[in-house]
Amino acid sequence: xxxxxxxxxxxxxxxxxxxxxxxxxxxxxxxxxxxxxxxxxxxxxxxxxxxxxxxxxxxxxxxxxxxxxxxxxxxxxxxxxxxxxxxxxxxxxxxxxxxxxxxxxxxxxxxxxxx
Amino acid sequence: xxxxxxxxxxxxxxxxxxxxxxxxxxxxxxxxxxxxxxxxxxxxxxxxxxxxxxxxxxxxxxxxxxxxxxxxxxxxxxxxxxxxxxxxxxxxxxxxxxxxxxxxxxx
Numbered sequence: 001x002x003x004x005x006x007x008x009x010x011x012x013x014x015x016x017x018x019x020x021x022x023x024x025x026x027x028x029x030x031x032x033x034x035x036x037x038x039x040x041x042x043x044x045x046x047x048x049x050x051x052x053x054x055x056x057x058x059x060x061x062x063x064x065x066x067x068x069x070x071x072x073x074x075x076x077x078x079x080x081x082x083x084x085x086x087x088x089x090x091x092x093x094x095x096x097x098x099x100x101x102x103x104x105x106x107x108x109x110x111x112x113x114x115x
Numbered sequence: 116x117x118x119x120x121x122x123x124x125x126x127x128x129x130x131x132x133x134x135x136x137x138x139x140x141x142x143x144x145x146x147x148x149x150x151x152x153x154x155x156x157x158x159x160x161x162x163x164x165x166x167x168x169x170x171x172x173x174x175x176x177x178x179x180x181x182x183x184x185x186x187x188x189x190x191x192x193x194x195x196x197x198x199x200x201x202x203x204x205x206x207x208x209x210x211x212x213x214x215x216x217x218x219x220x221x222x
Contacts, residue, residue, distance in 0.1 A: 035211070037159075039153070039159070044200070044202065044213060044214075044215055044216040045151070045153065045159065045202050045204075045213040045216070046213065047204070047210055047211045047212060047213060049209075049210075050209065050211075060209030060210065061209075061210075062210045062212075063116060063210070096158065096159075101149060101161070101164055101206050102161060102164065102170070103161060105158045105159065106158075107158065108158060
């Protein structure tokens, strides 16, 4: 099970931060990747990036957000996080964390970028 | 990066109709393709992975086919509860890009 937390409102130019707490699995599981995906009416579903452990930690990011996005695992709390910097209103979306391809998914967090 | 293109972008069909959605990859991705159903206000639901494997609990009226660059999602008999937007997603190497979506409505 994945439980998301984080603010629903972020000001333009600030950093959007979300956390996904994992239960029933380990963020260090070397068989799965932990993803962030967002959904907006204008862009549909958009895969943002992932973190995974395979002898060491790896990250992959979508080109559209690569310069602004950081995904970090936190083994002490068994969770992973998303930080998206320099946000604009175009980053307004429902953000989801997911476990690999077959899930589960987090409950989703509507994040609005507005002053 | 490999681009995923779905067609059509929307469709309207009658209950009981056979519905087909296509997804084309700009380069070959073998069978590393998934299909999702997304209803407003709900978490997206995985329907099919590995191009043609039905996820557990998904009705058998959904099926997937294809390999390489061309893929198809078929609903054999459209039901009212199938109104949703459907997305394909490549899942071989990163980025795991989605198609732009196909909105399915009842006529």
